[in-house]
Structures are given as structure tokens and as C-alpha cells.
Amino acid sequence: MTTLFANAKLVDPVTDSTTEGWLLAQEGRIAATGTGAPPKAPAGSTVIDCTGACLAPGIVDLGVKVGEPGERHKESFKTAGKAAAAGGVTTMVIRPDTLTPIDSPETLEFVMRRGTETTPVHIAAMATLTRSRAGREMSEIGFLKDAGAVAFTDGDHVLTDPRVLARCFTYARSLGALVIGHVQDPGLSGGGCITSGKFATLRGLPGVPPMAERLGLERDLALVEMTGARYHADQITTSVALPALRRAKDAGLDVTAGISIHHLTLNTLDIGDYRTFFKVKPPLRHEEDRLEMVSALREGLIDILCSMHTPQDEESKRLPFEEAAAGAVGLETLLPAALRLFHSGDLTLPALFRAMAMNPAKRLGLDAGTLTLGAPADLVLFDPHAPFVLDRFKLHSKSKNTPFDGARMQGRVRGTWVAGLRVFE
Template sequence: MTLLFTDIRLIDPEAEDGQPPIGWLRVENGVIAATGTGPAPTPPGGATRIDGAGACLAPGIVDLGVKVGEPGERHKESFKTAGRAAAAGGVTTMVTRPDSLTPIDNPETLEFVTRRGQETAPVRIAAMATLTRARAGREMTEIGFLKDAGAVAFSDGDHVLTDHRVLVRCLTYARSLGALVIGHPQDPGLSSGACITSGKFATLRGLPGVPPMAERIGLERDLALVELTGARYHADQVTTAAALPALRRAKATGLDVTAGISIHHLTLNTLDIGDYRTFFKVKPPLRHEEDRLAMVEALREGLIDIVCSMHTPQDEESKRLPFEEAAAGAVGLETLLPAALRLFHSGDLSLQALFRAMALNPARRLGLPGGTLAPGAPADLVLFDPDAPFVLDRFKLHSKSKNTPFDGARLQGRVRGTWVGGARVFG
């Protein structure tokens, strides 16, 4: 099947920042065949022509760090509902976390998750596996077997591995296999029981806070052990200015290290919690505005590599609790793109820079195809109008859970169509 997109603004993450050119793109047999600027060529016979009417065409988002409730918490999110939400948000690849109720710590569970996702989700599924059995931090999983079974990375999620010997053993073994380890930089002692970033606002609200230094301590520890072992490492969320010097030093010395951040930490701050609004309770907690601005600058300069949704569905019962007791997490598959476009409309980042962080960089880091508009790449594409305004209604989200901090927010940017391998899955 041949598709020809015409009158589109080409958002190429590999191009220089600036005004996107008006052009065209041709898809043949699920692969990008050619692209160019100016008037489109005459489409071949039988081709389907799609008039973009000046909308933006970009590579589909590769969302690193999506939690799906299967197996064990299907009432919160299933692969079917998560896949629909992803397609509606322009996400063409969900990189799923292993921190389900039944942890993904063996090849059989990984095979179930992969097969379930392929059968029910309209988008691509790339699954992570745990670093230790049951995420307990005591015994390393069979990293080699899990990698052979398709695991794209290894992580215990927000269960910080505190036994340094076990972590060194895991990093050393992962290094021998070329496997990527994803860490959660946080000192568990300082962050235990905390639900907000410490400061005057936390004191006024009477909530237990965690100092930003907890993130720096956790990251410094991880980077020291990465230097010792030579492993490939990705910090899932770097959210404080205090942690940036350590990250900068690690990259300057040539360590194979990257860092990510959630869209919530890029666009919200701790004051958004207001009068104990639990939809704004995430992990790590929202930071001060000074930290948020520092993260935007770090993303602009390339110190932070990846932006993700950190999609974490929670049911109503777990959020309708006092702030300190409520579950942490927010859904983000459908809000990742319009929330990220806030940074474009504010003049902080170009569209090319946004899609480098949301598509190209995560695809490259995980060794996945896509994330680019180059000929030969899979035709995983999103067509969107970056200027279309709307007010978000959480009950219209495709996710089973509706715990979004953007409920009622005024956003800009609507997805007009999503394609996976040249097949339209939304719009």
C-alpha cells in the first residue's frame, strides 16, 4: 500500500531547529520511501493521498516508561485501553515498565506481556524486565534469557536497589551482554514516607517532604557504580537542578549514560498541588519552579535526553484519599504531546527538539527502529495541529484510569491521525 502525505510541515528530529519546511512524504509497504520539500510529486497509481492542510507530520512518539496493569491490575489499565490511548496521543511505541503487580522477572511472564500487547494494542510494544527477582533487590534476574526473549532494558522501577554488591553484580553482567540498565535516582532513606518536595510550601501544607539532595545522592551513587562497571545506564527521571552537575560530569568523562524526565516535571511545579489535589501526586514529587526551569534548559542543551509520559494509571479509590495516603502517579499517554507543546508555544523548545526527546533519542537508546523521517524507517507517524486549542476532559480519555493532572486545563495541540507501519490506528 502506498500513502502520499501532502501539504505538511515536516518535523524531522534529525534536522536543525527552526521553522519546519512545507513538504511531502511517501510511504510504501509500511516504510518511509521518500520525502521532500515543495510541491508533492504525482502519486503512483492506487496511492492514497492524505492532504495535511498545513498540519505537522512527525515520527511517532516512543514513550519510555509506560505502566500497564497487566498482569495483575487490569482494572486500572489493559493493553487494549493503553494502546488506544497511545494511538490517540500520537504514541506509536509503548516501552512498558516491569513494575506490574506480577513483576516481569522471567521469560514466561515477559512472553505473556509481549504477546498480549501485540494481540490487543494497535501500537508497538517494547517491554522492559526487572533487574532483580520480584524487584526485591536481593537476587539478579536471568538477564541473558530475558534479553534473548525480547527485553529492551532492565529496571526495578522506583524500588531503589540498596545493596551495592548486588547492584554491581547486575551492572557487570548487564555490561557483558550490552544490556541497558534503567535506574531511579533517589536516596530511599531520605525519600521514605515523603510525598512532596521539601520547602516552605510543604511546611505550610503540613506534608512530609523530601529534599532535592536525595535525587543527587541517588544519582551520584549510581554513576559511581556505572564508572566502576562500564555498564550502559539510563536515569529514568532527573528532576532537580542539584542533580545536573553529576550528570554533566558523567557525560563529560565518556560514561555511557543518558537521562530522562516526565512531561509532568517539565510543565508543572509543586505549587500546582494547591489544596491537596491528589492527581498532582507523582513520583518523584513535583519540584520547585526553579528546578522546572533548570530542567527545560537541560533539555534544550541536550543534557537531558528523553521526555516521557511516565504513564501510571491509578483507580479512583486510590486517589480519593488524603494527600499523604493517596497513590502516586498520573496517566499521560494522551496528554504527553499537547503538554509538551506548551514548551513550544512558550518559545522554550523547537518542534524538532521536542521530537528528538520524545521519538528519536528513546528509539536510539533502546535500539528500536523509528523515531525518524528518514527513508527506510518504519512509517510510524503522527499528524497533528500544534495550534488547535481545547479544554481537557479526563472522562474523554481512552485510558481506563482518569488520574490526569491536566483535567480542565487549556491545552493546544490535537492529533489528527496516527499510523503504525503505514496502517492508520487513529483519526
């Protein structure tokens, strides 16, 4: 299990650099790196000539939905694992919003065992904050954390009772557990399917005002200030929410924020003539908001970039826009879509992998996301300039609901390694 990667461009989010060099992986970990010509390969090792392609830490995708248990017809661990490996994702952090929610140690143990047995990549699991995501009774956070849950969230079921949420925050703080919130005020966002504005009016669709996100975030941050909890906002997508996030960070609160690749590279006009593959939650935003989010990610105000992989079957998407299910697959499209920001000059490669690999691993306490000596040899080798046209039927995911179907993209994964073992070629 010794592999020498030669003639690579090493993308290091720790040093914020891209350098031509080599990397030696031994016994599942990074044993050495260097610039220039590689050393003589150890006896019996495998030599990979990268021919100038980029070698980066494997992506840690925070917020992947897998259909098990309950919705295997949408996505199984087997198909999700293949999609992750093909997309350069070496750790899937799965969401608990399954048909049978992950709200007990037994369900968590089943999910972890099932994922470990059937996927070639690492699995980390989140658990629900309240039982059945109903917002009434706190989950067994202590037992779930002991069983391996890396964070707690009710997903897009926003907890409406601030007293219950405060109790959850207080208990989570006492255990050092991370709480992840979906910052949308349900009173303003309920029933909406598109960001409010002129385009929504022209299409005759019920809108969601951007202020719904700010109200949801302000409430959660106030409770974080009161309880001292560790908190992560799963998706910040509007410019009106950024000042509250900045104030919280400046005040020293233990707060981070994320965004999905769809909100960072698409806007509400992409919906066009009611194209339901572009229906996500929260809805796609105006172009001005998208540009503000790119700037926020570049400066580090937004910390994490993820796919928010949400598989939906054809039957739930082939409906009128207002009735169609929200969500899009993203495990395989996260990297090439993110490279749009690199090719446009908005973000460097180290900045992208800081948001996709290093920061999520650090926030969740996972040993991953860097090229430092001794780190796990979870790696992705990719050509950022390789062009292709995306065909959704060639995706490994069981569901094919991607907004990038037919899109011209740049950036192909040439290989993925997990603990030094090649899992995709």
C-alpha cells in the same frame, strides 16, 4: 499500503528542521520525502492532504505502565493502546513494575504476546533487574534479553545493596544490556510526598529533599564508572543533580537521562489544596528546578522526554494526599503538554521530537523515531495550534488520573500511522 502525505510541515529531529513538503509511505516504510509541491501520487495510493499540519515521527514513550498482568482494572493493553494511538504514541515501552513483575522469560512472553494481539501500536518491554524487584537476587538478564527485553529496571524500588547492584551492572555490561535506575535515595525520600520547602511546611506534608535525587544519582554513576555499564536515569528533576550528570557525560560514561512531562510543565505549587492527581513520584519540584530542567533538555544534557504513564483508580486517589497513590496517566496528554514548551518558545518542534521519539528509540536500539528514507512509517499528524479544554472522562485510558483535567491546552492529534497503517483518526 501506499500513502502520500501532501501539504505537510515535516518535523525532522535528525536535521533539526521544520519544512513544508510531502512524504510518501510505501509498504510500511518511508519511501520518499521532499519540499514544495508533492509528486503525482502512485496508482491506487491514498492521498492525505495535511493542510499545513505537522507530520512527525511517532512518539516512542519510554516508561509506560500497563496493568496486565494483575491490575487490569487500572489499565489494560487494549485501553492503553487506544490512548497511545490517540496521543501520537506509536511505540509503548512498558515498565516491569506490574503486580506480577516481568522477571521471567515466561512473563515477558505473555506480556509481549498480549500487547501485540490487543494494541494497534508497537510494544517493547523492559524486565526487572532483580527477582520480584526485591533487590536481593539478580534476574535472568541473559535469558530475558534473548526473549526481547530492551532494558532492565526495578522501577521505583531502589536497590539499596550496592554490592548486588554492582553485580547486576557488571553482568549487564557483559551482555550490552541497558540498566535504568530510579535515582532517589530511599533513606531521604522514604515517607515523603512533596518536595521539601516552605510550601510543604505550610501544607503540613512530609517533604523529600532534592538532595535525595543527587545522592541516588551519584551512587549509581560511581558504580557505572566502576563497571562500565550502560545506564539511563529514568527521571532527573532537580537542579542539584545536573552537575553529577554533566560530569559523567563529560567523562565519557555511557549515561543518559530522562524526565517526565509532568515535571517539565508543572511545579509543586500546582498541588494547591492537596490535589492528589498532582501526586507523582518523584514529587513535583520547585519552579526554579522546572526551568533548569527545560534548559537541560534544550541543551541535550537530559536526553529523553516521556509520559511516565502510571494509571491509578479512583479509590487509590480519593484519599488524603499523604496516603494517596502516586502517579498520573500521560499517553494522551504527553504531546499537547509538551507543546506548551513550544508555544512558550522554550523548545522547538524538532527538539521536542528528538527527545520524545529519536533519542528513546536510539537508546533502546529500536528502528523508529525519524523521518529518514527507509525508516518505518510510524507517524503522527497534529495541529500544534488547535485549542481545547481537556476532559479526563474523554480519555481512552481506563484510569482518569490526569493533573491536566480542565486545563486549556493547544495541540490536537489528527492521525496516527503505525507501519503505514492508520490507527487513529
